[in-house]
Amino acid sequence: MDSRTVALIRTTFKAVAAEEGGPEKLARSFYAILFTDYPQVRDFFPAAMDAQRDRLVKAISYALDRLEEPNKLLPFLAQLGRDHRKYGVQPAHYTAVAVSLKSAMQVYAGTEMWTDEVDRAWDEGLKIIADTMIGAAEKETTPPVWTGTVVERREVLRNLTVLRLQLDQPMQYAAGQYLSVQIPSRPRMWRYMSPAVPANANGEIEFHVRGVLGGWVSSAIVGQTAVGDQWLLGSPLGGLGIPRNTKRKMLMVGCGTGIAPLRAQLMAMAQRRTNPKVHLFVGGHHPCDLYDLDTLNSLAVSNRWLTVTPVTEHDENPWWYTDSGELAPAYPGLEPLVTGQIGRVVASFGAWADRDVQIVGSPSMVQTTKFRMMAAGTLTKNIRHDPLF
Ligand SMILES: Cc1cc2nc3c(=O)[nH]c(=O)nc-3n(C[C@H](O)[C@H](O)[C@H](O)COP(=O)(O)OP(=O)(O)OC[C@H]3O[C@@H](n4cnc5c(N)ncnc54)[C@H](O)[C@@H]3O)c2cc1C
Ligand code: HEM
Known part of the structure; x- marks a missing residue:
């Protein structure tokens, strides 16, 4: 895809998405058109469309943003295509989605901006997305669910x-x-x-x-x-994970249930013979919000390459927390508890220039931590996280 086509898609999308409430309005309009013009697809979607309505549109915008990075985009789309088998999606449905999205875009962009050239650019971008998803789904041999x-x-x-x-x-x-x-x-x-x-x-x-x-x-x-x-x-998605035989040291930052995919990786690494050094920061609001410390402690005790630092925003439990008057008991494998906002704490160690970084948590935690780390000099290309939708 040439750079002019990419620029046309980006400019029109930004013009719509940059407006106040733009993505939400676009999603609303997209679904209204899709369900009116293609009523047969309504049954794929949940009865209540109030929550997470914009996920599909956000994913398309995420893909359009990466049209010039095929090494990132194509695996992402292939995974999505394999996963979409769970809905029973057929190739014709992609046309319905593409036509409806284009119509919704056209309404917001206005006729002046939506020229024939823009229209062709969108056709090309959406075709790449659909072809990659359909192709991967057709080739897949694992079950759809x-x-x-x-x-x-x-x-x-x-x-x-x-x-x-x-x-x-x-x-x-x-x-x-x-x-x-x-x-x-x-x-x-x-x-x-x-x-x-x-x-x-x-x-x-x-x-x-x-x-x-x-x-x-x-x-x-x-x-x-x-x-x-x-x-x-559904089928597995996402690109977090530590490649075998990597020599790059790792930094992992996880809050709340964000621990889950990090701990899965640490458990997988513990079965390997050699590993690069890993520093895990695990965060919560209060000491009583930290969980799974037993597992992390055991992993750190038995794997010298692993350092685990618990971080909480407050150093004491809230007054209403009555399960125990104690803070989390001392764990010999863990570093002492640090108090502070997790992004600030991690960034206070410097730029972590020799590390590959993974951040997992709520969208706001991921964004804040990434922002703080970039301000401390960490390169964006070294930071990985899942898409935030
Ligand atoms: C890649 C990825 C992996 C995830 N893994 C896990 C996991 O292992 N364990 C887990 O518990 N959750 C995980 N989540 C979050 C999960 O998918 C749901 O978004 C979350 O459980 C809320 O769904 P819901 O139906 O209860 O809320 P909804 O009814 O969809 O939303 C209700 C309200 O809560 C807000 N909201 C939605 N998600 C969150 C959130 N994560 N934090 C704060 N507010 C939110 C919405 O904006 C909305 O206002 C993951 C999300 C992503 C993107
Ligand atoms: C054009 C390319 C498409 C992209 C990039 C895309 C992406 C996504 C993403 C990321 C989600 C969120 C969660 C999930 O994966 O389940 C989603 C949800 C969904 N998609 Fe797609 N999708 C596309 C096309 C389609 C098509 C053609 C259909 C069939 C009509 C479809 C049906 C659905 C349904 C039913 C949901 C669940 C919506 C919800 O939970 O509210 N998608 N899509």
Whole structure:
């Protein structure tokens, strides 16, 4: 794709997305057009379209932003295409999505900006996206969905549950990847979750789930999941993970359930003979928000390449926390607790120029940490995180 075509797509998209509430308005208009002109696709989508309405549009904009980086874009689209098999999406549906998105864009861009050349540029960009997703889906031989039966649930914090599931067949994912899950009480509301253990031949998998206030799916998982529940799981996604034989040292920064994909990678590394040095910063608001310290402590004690530093914004538990008057007990494998905002704490060590960096947590935590690290001199190309949608 030539640079003029890319520039035309970017300019028109930015003109729409930069407006106040632009992406949200675009998503609303896109779905209105899609469901009116192609009513047969309505059933793929959840009944309640209020939450996460803009994920599909955000993903398309994420892809359009990377049209000139095929080595990043194509694997991302191929994974999405394989994952979209869970919806039963057929090639014709991609035309419906492309036509509806273009119509929605056209409304906002106005006829003056939407020239024939712009129209052709969008056709070309959307064709690359659709062809890559369709091609990868057609070639894939793994199942479109796995079934996982909940075999254990454990509340580790108020509002944070560890769940273990037995898959109907093993899934090959790289430690650090995520996948989408659908629970029985929330049909068609797929949400991303990150396995907290590496893939294994027995098909055992673990998730750490935090209930988000007012969240459709996470609060149902934390509040209602019972042993025996059957979940559906889509194909693995994401590019976090430590390549074998890498010599680059690593820096990992995780908050809340962001620990899950980091711990899965550390567990996978612990099975290797040699590893580069890894420093993990694990964060929470209060000391009582830190969880899974036993596992991290054991990993650090038995693997000299690993350093783990707990970080909390406050040095004391909140007054209403009554489970124990104590802070987290001392763990010999962990560095002493540091107090401060995690991005600031990590950046206070310098630019970490010799490290590959992974940041995992809520979108705002990822953005703030990345911002602080870049201000301290860390190169963007050394920082990795999952897409924030
Ligand atoms: C790559 C990736 C991996 C993820 N892995 C995990 C995981 O391992 N464990 C886990 O518990 N969650 C994980 N999440 C978040 C998860 O996918 C859901 O977004 C989250 O559980 C909220 O879903 P919901 O249906 O409860 O909320 P929704 O009903 O979709 O949203 C309700 C409200 O909560 C807000 N909201 C949505 N997500 C978050 C969030 N993460 N933090 C704060 N506010 C939010 C929304 O903006 C909205 O206002 C991951 C997300 C991504 C993108
Ligand atoms: C054009 C390329 C497309 C891209 C880049 C894309 C990307 C995405 C992404 C990232 C999500 C969010 C979560 C998930 O993966 O489940 C999503 C959701 C979804 N997509 Fe796509 N998609 C595309 C095309 C399609 C098509 C053709 C269909 C079929 C009509 C479709 C149906 C869906 C459905 C049903 C959801 C769930 C929406 C929700 O949970 O609210 N997508 N898409």
